[in-house]
Amino acid sequence: MSDGARLTDPPRKKDERNGTTAQRRGPLTSSTGQGTPERPESGGSRLDPHHDRYAERARSMTASEIRALFAVASRPEVVSLAGGMPYLRALPLEEISALVARLLAEQGAEALQYSSGQGDPQLREQICTVMSLVGIAAHPDEVVVTTGSQQALDLVTRIFVDPGDVVLVEAPSYVGALGTFRSFQAEVRHVAMDGQGLVPEALREALAQLRGEGRQAKFLYTVPSFHNPAGVTAPAARRAETLAICREAGLLVLEDDPYGLLGFDGAPPRAIRADDDEGVVYLGSFSKTFAPGLRVGWALAPHAVRDKLVLASEATQLCPSAYSQLTVSAYLRTQPWQEQVKVYREVYRERRDAILAALTDLMPPGSTWTRPEGGFYVWLTLPEGIDAARMLPLAVSERVAYVPGSAFYAGPVLPDEARRSMRLSYCYPEPDRIREGVRRLAGVVERELELRATFGGRNETSAGTAGPAADTA
Amino acid sequence: MSDGARLTDPPRKKDERNGTTAQRRGPLTSSTGQGTPERPESGGSRLDPHHDRYAERARSMTASEIRALFAVASRPEVVSLAGGMPYLRALPLEEISALVARLLAEQGAEALQYSSGQGDPQLREQICTVMSLVGIAAHPDEVVVTTGSQQALDLVTRIFVDPGDVVLVEAPSYVGALGTFRSFQAEVRHVAMDGQGLVPEALREALAQLRGEGRQAKFLYTVPSFHNPAGVTAPAARRAETLAICREAGLLVLEDDPYGLLGFDGAPPRAIRADDDEGVVYLGSFSKTFAPGLRVGWALAPHAVRDKLVLASEATQLCPSAYSQLTVSAYLRTQPWQEQVKVYREVYRERRDAILAALTDLMPPGSTWTRPEGGFYVWLTLPEGIDAARMLPLAVSERVAYVPGSAFYAGPVLPDEARRSMRLSYCYPEPDRIREGVRRLAGVVERELELRATFGGRNETSAGTAGPAADTA
Numbered sequence: 001m002s003d004g005a006r007l008t009d010p011p012r013k014k015d016e017r018n019g020t021t022a023q024r025r026g027p028l029t030s031s032t033g034q035g036t037p038e039r040p041e042s043g044g045s046r047l048d049p050h051h052d053r054y055a056e057r058a059r060s061m062t063a064s065e066i067r068a069l070f071a072v073a074s075r076p077e078v079v080s081l082a083g084g085m086p087y088l089r090a091l092p093l094e095e096i097s098a099l100v101a102r103l104l105a106e107q108g109a110e111a112l113q114y115s116s117g118q119g120d121p122q123l124r125e126q127i128c129t130v131m132s133l134v135g136i137a138a139h140p141d142e143v144v145v146t147t148g149s150q151q152a153l154d155l156v157t158r159i160f161v162d163p164g165d166v167v168l169v170e171a172p173s174y175v176g177a178l179g180t181f182r183s184f185q186a187e188v189r190h191v192a193m194d195g196q197g198l199v200p201e202a203l204r205e206a207l208a209q210l211r212g213e214g215r216q217a218k219f220l221y222t223v224p225s226f227h228n229p230a231g232v233t234a235p236a237a238r239r240a241e242t243l244a245i246c247r248e249a250g251l252l253v254l255e256d257d258p259y260g261l262l263g264f265d266g267a268p269p270r271a272i273r274a275d276d277d278e279g280v281v282y283l284g285s286f287s288k289t290f291a292p293g294l295r296v297g298w299a300l301a302p303h304a305v306r307d308k309l310v311l312a313s314e315a316t317q318l319c320p321s322a323y324s325q326l327t328v329s330a331y332l333r334t335q336p337w338q339e340q341v342k343v344y345r346e347v348y349r350e351r352r353d354a355i356l357a358a359l360t361d362l363m364p365p366g367s368t369w370t371r372p373e374g375g376f377y378v379w380l381t382l383p384e385g386i387d388a389a390r391m392l393p394l395a396v397s398e399r400v401a402y403v404p405g406s407a408f409y410a411g412p413v414l415p416d417e418a419r420r421s422m423r424l425s426y427c428y429p430e431p432d433r434i435r436e437g438v439r440r441l442a443g444v445v446e447r448e449l450e451l452r453a454t455f456g457g458r459n460e461t462s463a464g465t466a467g468p469a470a471d472t473a
Numbered sequence: 474m475s476d477g478a479r480l481t482d483p484p485r486k487k488d489e490r491n492g493t494t495a496q497r498r499g500p501l502t503s504s505t506g507q508g509t510p511e512r513p514e515s516g517g518s519r520l521d522p523h524h525d526r527y528a529e530r531a532r533s534m535t536a537s538e539i540r541a542l543f544a545v546a547s548r549p550e551v552v553s554l555a556g557g558m559p560y561l562r563a564l565p566l567e568e569i570s571a572l573v574a575r576l577l578a579e580q581g582a583e584a585l586q587y588s589s590g591q592g593d594p595q596l597r598e599q600i601c602t603v604m605s606l607v608g609i610a611a612h613p614d615e616v617v618v619t620t621g622s623q624q625a626l627d628l629v630t631r632i633f634v635d636p637g638d639v640v641l642v643e644a645p646s647y648v649g650a651l652g653t654f655r656s657f658q659a660e661v662r663h664v665a666m667d668g669q670g671l672v673p674e675a676l677r678e679a680l681a682q683l684r685g686e687g688r689q690a691k692f693l694y695t696v697p698s699f700h701n702p703a704g705v706t707a708p709a710a711r712r713a714e715t716l717a718i719c720r721e722a723g724l725l726v727l728e729d730d731p732y733g734l735l736g737f738d739g740a741p742p743r744a745i746r747a748d749d750d751e752g753v754v755y756l757g758s759f760s761k762t763f764a765p766g767l768r769v770g771w772a773l774a775p776h777a778v779r780d781k782l783v784l785a786s787e788a789t790q791l792c793p794s795a796y797s798q799l800t801v802s803a804y805l806r807t808q809p810w811q812e813q814v815k816v817y818r819e820v821y822r823e824r825r826d827a828i829l830a831a832l833t834d835l836m837p838p839g840s841t842w843t844r845p846e847g848g849f850y851v852w853l854t855l856p857e858g859i860d861a862a863r864m865l866p867l868a869v870s871e872r873v874a875y876v877p878g879s880a881f882y883a884g885p886v887l888p889d890e891a892r893r894s895m896r897l898s899y900c901y902p903e904p905d906r907i908r909e910g911v912r913r914l915a916g917v918v919e920r921e922l923e924l925r926a927t928f929g930g931r932n933e934t935s936a937g938t939a940g941p942a943a944d945t946a
Contacts, residue, residue, distance in 0.1 A: 047777065048775075048777030048778075049751060049752075049775075050725065050775070050777060050778055051777070053633055053691060053725065054632055054633060054781065055631065055632055055633055055634050055635045055638070055657075056635050057631065057632075057635075058631070058632040058633070058781050058785070061632070061781055061784040061785060061788070062784070083587075085586060085587055086586075088581070088582040088585050088586055089582055091581065091582070091585065093577055093578060093581035093582065094578060096577055096581060096585075097573075097574045097575075097576075097577035097578040097581065098574065100570075100573050100574065100577055101570045101571065101573065101574035102570075103570075104566055104569055104570035104573055105566060105567060105570040108561070108564070108566035108569060108570065109561040109562055109564070109566065110766075111766055112561050112564065112569075112764035112765070112766040112767065113558060113559075113561055113764070113765060113766045114556075114558055114760075114765045114766065115766065147620050147768075147790045147794070148790055148791060150789070150790050150791045151789060151790045154788065154789045154790070158528065158530065158531070158656075159527055159528055159530075159531040159534070160526055160527060160528055160531070161528050162528045162529050162530075165528070176788075176791060179787065179788045180788050180789075182788075183631075183784075183785065183788040183789075184528075218526060252523065252526065278522060279522075287587075291585035291586070291796075292585070292586060292587045293583075293584055293585035293586045293587065293588065293794060293795035293796045294585065294794060294796050295620075295790065295791075295792075295793070295794040295796075295797075302521075302522075302523070304520065304521030304523060304524070305521075305523055308527065308531050308534055311534040311535070311656075312531070312534060312656065314652065315534070315627065315649075315652045315653050315655075315656040316623070316624060316627045316653075316656075316789070317620045317621055317623050317624045317627070317768065318621060318623045318649060318768075319768075320768070321620070321766060321767060321768040321794060321797055322766035323764075323766045323767050323768075323796070323797060323800070324768075324794055324796060324797065327796070
């Protein structure tokens with residue numbers, strides 16, 4: 001497939017603030033086959049008459065070259081282990097069609113009208129019921145409905161982060177959160193994870209270092225359940241320890257929990273927010289338990305913070321979509337939505353099993369990976385010397401796609417382990433396609449290892465030019 | 474109605490940046506009767522443990538006391554001339570119900586999935602067709618679909634405005650735009666309008682003053698057609714002169730055109746963007762031509778700006794709702810949408826006629842008002858000495874609501890004419906209700922004038938305490 005080579009053709013832009021190429025999460029959700037058009041890279045300063053007028057924050061908004069690659073990766077012949085798209089064919093589309101038809105016929109003038117900035121009152125009650133499943137006792141008045149939980153992330157960052165403010169995030173971390181933090185010019189500091197999530201000692205060290213600098217972080221951003229991208233889950237004791245550290249330091253916790261109900265074994269993990277209603281802002285989403293195209297998520301926040309979030313949301317969009325909100329509300333009210341979550345769980349469990357079996361059977365020695373107990377993702381670390389970002393164009397030309405580990409770090413310092421890592425999503429392809437994708441990936445890795453054994457050092461042949469990794473490091 | 478008095482009970486907050494009470498547009502769209510809960514005022518610093526952690530921009534986000542009033546104004550016994558809600562009962566809800574049912578049954582897995590950050594390609598083509606009606610020849614690749622045009626305003630401001638940057642806006646201006654500019658800490662400078670829109674000489678003066686200060690504005694924000702709130706429309710010659718001034722000064726024009734197709738006479742006004750494709754960012758919306766609950770709007774921008782807008786949108790929300798976008802797209806494809814716009818026009822024309830007749834018949838001498846040729850709003854200026862914001866609680870207790878003129882100015886300096894002005898929306902109530910609302914309003918004004926004639930000077934009796942106007946001045 002000759003398109004592999006041209007993926008690195010567009011000139012790469014340096015992030016003007018920290019010397020790294022922007023790593024953004026756009027591509028991770030754009031491989032829908034809906035025809036995301038390829039665009040010329042942004043930032044062509046000499047051709048842009050408005051170049052001198054942009055805000056400082058816009059200067060760090062540059063398109064990743066990974067974006068161009070994903071336009072290719074969305075082709076049907078490519079097995080994409082890259083995107084985090086839910087498997088919507090598991091949904092009862094006929095029933096949803098019927099309930100929306102009723103909604104519009106009976107409440108159309110309300111569903112299509114402006115609504116309140118905080119969100120539909122009945123939906124906020126239902127959201128409290130959803131959160132009770134992860135141990136949270138909340139009042140609807142503390143809930144702000146948002147345009148997906150990405151917007152909740154944006155609003156929280158908007159009200160807390162001034163340029164240069166420090167936020168603490170896991171290493172690796174959700175690429176969409178990194179993009180939001182970057183867009184508000186935050187200084188991101190990573191805190192190490194292990195197989196049980198965030199490492200408490202690393203958090204203590206990060207806080208001590210900040211104290212030593214006379215600084216304070218604005219918040220800790222954490223995904224304790226079925227982590228994106230790491231595929232790990234913090235056990236209860238680890239959560240308690242994290243919360244205790246944050247309380248002692250007076251550090252706000254931003255708990256992002258899109259996958260909490262998608263565990264494969266036992267009850268959903270108890271949210272950190274369940275044990276602290278003043279020091280934690282909790283973000284939830286219907287994107288994975290129902291459907292992402294509705295763009296309905298929420299933030300649960302203490303009253304004063306909630307007020308600011310509503311004001312920020314109104315300044316951003318007036319109000320969230322009544323159409324989407326009332327659709328979700330009617331779905332929760334009329335459909336066996338918890339049974340549907342079980343269906344999703346079984347679909348994803350089967351795919352998790354498929355990818356773990358394929359990795360065990362096919363990956364060359366020296367590869368390691370996490371064993372997710374829920375959610376969408378496996379974090380794969382390749383043998384030393386492999387550069388996952390540099391290898392990506394070759395992988396796409398061999399019809400398999402993934403997201404290189406480097407995308408999940410803010411940079412500029414990238415641990416060697418991150419450079420040879422990648423996120424594999426098992427949520428979307430059928431199990432046999434997953435196995436085929438891992439087979440192709442293993443083949444690419446073996447070829448890289450062979451080239452490395454033959455020529456030593458870095459393999460420059462895979463893309464013809466230096467790949468994205470050289471910049472994201 | 475005893476609730477009138479308590480509307481001024483909550484303590485008023487001063488905007489910490491410029492000494493004015495925050496004027497926000499939230500209330501204008503929240504009077505839907507959906508039960509927007511009244512909330513305690515935000516910013517209670519002594520009770521908020523997070524108070525010291527907010528970003529600088531969040532300090533200027535405070536709730537207007539007008540907000541509390543609108544919870545009362547949404548009661549059915551109140552004639553609300555305040556909100557800008559389209560009259561959705563004019564929509565063919567059965568047909569829309571059927572088309573959405575088909576959409577979900579046939580394309581559900583696409584309509585409910587993540588999609589591209591720039592927006593659905595087919596919808597972007599359709600948007601170009603819509604824009605051709607105001608004279609714009611555009612390519613779908615230049616269009617970014619947004620969560621309502623409010624989000625487009627937010628994204629444009631996000632990419633262009635650093636704290637303290639100057640933006641030029643009409644006087645008065647759309648309250649939602651003022652809220653967005655404030656949330657990005659812009660310095661808003663008003664430029665006078667007359668019955669033909671923005672006054673070119675005032676624009677020249679504002680630019681000369683900036684040059685004298687060694688500064689440049691980031692853009693001019695203008696609503697040339699059927700202005701919100703002023704109800705005036707710039708004729709072609711005025712638009713051409715405005716554009717020529719901006720071109721000469723190298724000033725970007727941000728043209729907001731939600732009402733462009735809702736003119737009552739003749740062809741829609743030609744957009745400023747139709748005559749300049751590099752120096753104008755054009756914002757459009759389906760909120761008034763179809764329905765606002767879908768939250769679908771767009772920005773049309775030169776390529777480099779478009780790139781930044783997409784990146785900013787992705788950082789904010791990943792992607793606009795596929796569900797809403799495909800609904801709008803199917804509506805445009807399968808329904809006689811231009812006929813529907815004509816239906817809307819006739820509805821609003823009849824209401825415009827009703828409000829102008831009622832104003833002529835009922836308002837006391839010394840009142841003046843604009844005569845809108847399209848859109849939703851009349852700008853009413855009361856006799857000297859009346860303070861429209863101060864009078865609002867009394868008006869609501871007399872079961873009529875409006876938005877005081879002061880809400881449409883950034884402050885801190887408020888022209889006397891603004892203080893005695895208000896925006897009247899004729900879009901939502903039936904004509905006989907409009908007349909009844911104007912009758913009530915005229916009664917309140919007459920009472921104020923009598924009290925003023927009897928006691929002289931300011932009337933302190935209407936609300937028991939100083940009303941909002943004292944702070945918005």
